[in-house]
Amino acid sequence: MNYLKEYNELTAICPKTYIKYSEPMENHTFIQTGGIADIYIKPKHINDVQKIIRYAKMNEIPLTVLGFGTNVIIRDKGIRGIVMNLEYLNDITVNENEIIAGCGASIIDVSRTALKHSLSGLEFACGIPGSVGGALVMNAGAYGGEISYVLKNAKAITLSGDILVLNESEFEFGYRKSIFQKENYIILEATFQLINSDPAEIREKMDTFTALREEKQPLEYPSCGSVFKRPPNHFAGKLISDSGLQGTRVGGAEVSKKHAGFIVNVNHATSTDYLMLIQHVKETVKQNFDINLETEVKIIGEE
Ligand SMILES: Cc1cc2nc3c(=O)[nH]c(=O)nc-3n(C[C@H](O)[C@H](O)[C@H](O)COP(=O)(O)OP(=O)(O)OC[C@H]3O[C@@H](n4cnc5c(N)ncnc54)[C@H](O)[C@@H]3O)c2cc1C
Incomplete structure (x- = not known):
């Protein structure tokens, strides 16, 4: 099955969306390896995400979600069906001591935004090269911090296309584990709850963590x-x-x-x-x- 018909149909369903047929995944993984994905799509709006998910479900096409590809190895035979990359959903807004970030925002950019607004809690993430979505799924952590300590709520979408908002009591976070992994929820947005702090102290922590990474990794x-x-x-x-x-x-x-x-x-x-x-x-x-x-x-x- 080569999914050309499905590529054409998706192009018609989401006309302004970046979509490629037969895309080498080595261009989208941090380790620069991986075979061809039949259909590679980067929606810009949640509406399109929903349309793609529903199309995949209705037509029984496998759907894979990719963030920045920093924690995946994609086999050389590639990925059948649709690979959906959500990096265009990357808005970051600050509301008092909360930061609301799209799943495609870089977690490093979110931690830098926190510093800019004198908000503490995301210093640990200042060198983790993934997206917000990938960080939530993996409960990313480093140097004593992790996503579970700062996530207030998350907007996600199920493989049926239903949008949910999950709060602290529902995340089921563990070591590199989360409800998102368990239930195959696709994360759309995260709200981080941070605390006001001295920016010099925040910067110092980030500088220390960066120096440690550069020394050890x-x-x-x-x-x-x-x-x-x-x-x-x-x-x-x-x-x-x-x-x-x-x-x-x-x-x-x-x-x-x-x-x-x-x-x-x-x-x-x-x-x-x-x-x-x-x-x-x-x-x-x-x-x-x-x-x-x-x-x-x-x-x-x-x-
Ligand atoms: C140099 C280096 C240093 C690193 N340091 C750390 C570290 O200190 N701590 C740490 O925890 N990790 C670290 N990582 C690993 C990695 O960066 C994190 O796991 C990161 O959170 C993965 O994000 P990503 O966007 O790259 O996810 P990807 O690699 O693209 O995907 C990882 C998984 O998440 C899923 N996924 C991605 N986005 C979504 C979404 N929106 N909704 C649902 N599922 C999604 C994918 O399907 C896949 O299963 C490091 C990696 C590198 C290369």
Whole structure:
């Protein structure tokens, strides 16, 4: 099935929307790998999001949502059906000590907006390269902070096209977990509840976190951040470095020499290189420590 008919129909249903047929996903992932998506669409309005979701449901077409692609590996065979990128839903507004951000806004921009308005709570996010939607889904966190501590409510849409507003009691946040993941809700907007604070203190925290990232992370190469979740009572990076795996390569993918929890694209890696290296790391850590590493990064696309 090549979805050309569906591409033409969607073009007619959402005439002013950016839509491409047969789009290479390597252009839309941070690690610069991934095969072709049949239909790639970037709606500008919630109405169009709703139309696309309903069209996909009615015609039983698989629908995948992508943020900034910083936490995904898309297999080399690509993605069948529709990939919907919501980066155009990126408004950021400030209302006293709340920030309301579209799911396609950069979480880094939201944390900088907070600083500009002397609002504290999002300093931890100042170096997380994803979108607001991706950050909520993953309950992104760093340096003692995480989305769950600051999210007041979220507007989401179900795979039937119904819009919901969820509040604190409904998020089911855990370590890299949320109701959004569990129920496949598509996030449209987030309201963050922050506290007024001294901007110099906020800036200092952000500068410290940035310096720590620059010191510890291989930011000079494409990567998807920490590949593995933290196993209970251990650190994935330590298990990997104690296994002597740093510098191990498959094709163009390498276990970072700087941070063992990262796999970097050092030389035109493919997603298959990444997946083979991940498998090798898992097997080696299992053999050495009898611990099963689980991927934090989302692996999607046709097998
Ligand atoms: C250098 C580097 C450093 C990083 N540091 C950190 C860190 O310190 N802490 C941390 O937690 N993470 C970190 N990450 C990982 C990543 O940036 C976060 O998980 C981020 O929140 C993912 O956002 P994204 O927009 O890129 O999501 P994507 O990678 O595009 O998607 C991730 C998942 O979210 C889903 N998704 C995206 N948008 C939506 C939406 N609107 N509605 C529903 N589902 C959606 C996708 O379907 C997918 O399942 C890092 C990554 C890199 C490359």
